[in-house]
Amino acid sequence: MIGIVMFFTALFMLLIGFPVAFTFAAVSVFFGMIAGIAEVLSYSDEGMTFMNILTEGLHEGILMFDYMPFRIFSIQQNTILMAIPMFIFMGIVLQKTGLAEKLLESMGFLFGEIRGGVAISTVLVGTLLAASTGVVGASVVAMGVISLPVMMKYKYNTPLACGTICASGTLGQIIPPSIVLIILGDVFQVPVGDLFAAAVWPGLALVGAYIIYILIVSFANKDMAPPIPADPSRGDKKQQVLKALIDIIPSLTLIVLVLGSIFAGIATPTESAAVGCIGAVLLSILYKTFTVGMVKEAALESVKITSMVFGILIGATAFSMVFSYTGGEEIVEHFMMSLPGDEKWGFIIFTMLAILILGFFIDFIEISYIIVPILIPVSQTLGIDPVWFAILIALNLQTSFLTPPFGFSLFYLKGCAPSSVTTTQIYKGVLPFIAIQIVVLSIVAFYPELFGMSISE
Structure with a gap:
């Protein structure tokens, strides 16, 4: 004991x-x-x-x-983990290029004339930022600073606006390239490229579910998310679409370079992370925000975050x-194998509930490195497919960023939101999105074939 x-x-x-x-x-x-x-x-x-x-x-x-020095040395030699500092650097550089601001402004005016349009554009921008940066804090703060004042100005429901921003910012946890997936690939000892490929459709399903929810509440209650009047100063609709495409194309190009090279088998995640770093610096030059000081600052922040990890x-x-x-592993395995009902599903349901509850209190990194290694031997004994199990855990860990009282996205948004936005409003706003995440997690768990995965190895 x-x-x-x-x-x-x-x-x-x-x-x-x-x-x-x-x-x-x-x-x-x-x-x-x-x-x-x-x-x-x-x-x-x-x-x-x-x-x-x-x-x-x-x-x-x-x-x-x-044998602890040998374990530490093996960690230092792990080429999979080399991708972490490079993806972090890529995300911080892109944050400083003003990419989020340009995307939000263009897409906000593009979709603003429909009910819930700014909220929908926030979700879409969050998706693009997730696929190009993967940095949750940067995404939430950027959208909180730019999108929240616009939604409040046009009388959006405050909890809906806050919940949309928090949920959209956390998409970087499941949509590749994701630090969580890199860590889980190392813990499960499965190719990170396989996890990236498997996470694409669950991530997009989550995006679709967010947009459907926003449309439903916007049309059910016309005061929740009213349309924004057209702005003649930005030109006609054709010009707005053209400007939005100009702002989107650079980030899409980077996504294709990073993820496309992995999925096509041209590069490993570590190699594609290096490509992403170069792409991020080139984008900073394109947006005329490149300075030596900016690169130095991004490198220092990357070192700090990587050192923590x-x-x-x-x-x-x-x-x-x-x-x-x-003997802790034997006790856990015995407990898991003696759960009532089907061994496999009893184990899955219990672990998902345990990770969900732990996510209320501790960070995804601690869960990934402490809880998950305890569960892996049991999952191997039960013949559970490691890729499917890892995706379930990643979806679950994403929820931990939203769950009160310690969800990091809630703190990020509160830190940059106007003083009129209360913590209670933020908590109230994220609850429907937490429910949506649990529904999508359940669909991936019970119908993995819809996403090209299987339960068993």
Whole structure:
């Protein structure tokens, strides 16, 4: 039971605000020592003094970490994870080019004359930003700064406007290139390209579901999302369409270069991430926002975010090693295999509910590196297809960005929204979109063949 106690201790420390990487590392060392002492106690005799037991136990605990340097070195050699800093750099550079602003302005005027048009354009721009940057914080802040004031000016329902922005910003979690999918590819040891290809249709289904919901509520209640009058200063409809295409083509070109090279088998995700970085810099030159200072700032931010991810990964590696050594994996496997009903579906339903609940409190990186490795041996025993299971988890982790009280998208939007927008309005606005995500997750779970996937290997 040491491993189970260790798991809940780490979870409690995360909930009260301890730094993630240090929590995993410290809890691992502490419980590793306890496990060593427990092992010595199991074979100790009456002749052993307390100090002997303590000394030998601590020695056994330290021996457990002998192979830790080799694990860290293998992480550093992992070519899959090399894509993370490059995709982060690409996203930050694109954020600074003003790409989101240009897309939102053009598409907002393009769709604004229909009910819910600005909200629909926000979803479509969120899709393009997801496929070209994948940075949730940047997408939410950009759309919050530009799109929210427009929607409020034209008397959009505030919760609907806030929910649309938060949900659209999180599409970068499931639509490739996604950092979550890269991490899950590493954890599941499956090709990231396979995950990218498998995630496209579920991601687009989610986009379609958002737009359908916005259209339904807009036409059911005409005051929720009124149309925006045409702006003669922007020219006729033909000119507006032409301007929108000019703003969309650069980002679409980048998407084709990055994702097309992966899907066509021309490049690995790591190689395509490098292409994406070059493309992002070229776009910054095209939009005349390129400066050496901008590149330096983007590189520094990328290093900070990447260091956080790798710090958590090293702490999580120590955690999973101790958890496995103390027999935690066997207890979890026994529990999962004894769930009522069909073993496979009992396991899937329980894990999806557990990840959904954990997503209310802890970040997707911690879930990916701590919870998922515990579940993988059970899924392999049950013969569950790893790509399908990974996509379910990715969809579920996307929901964690929206779920109150700690959803990151909620904080991002609150930080850039006008003071008149309350936290309660943001929470109220995201609830329908959380329900939509759960519905799409259920469809992917029960009807995977619709998305070209299967339940079993």
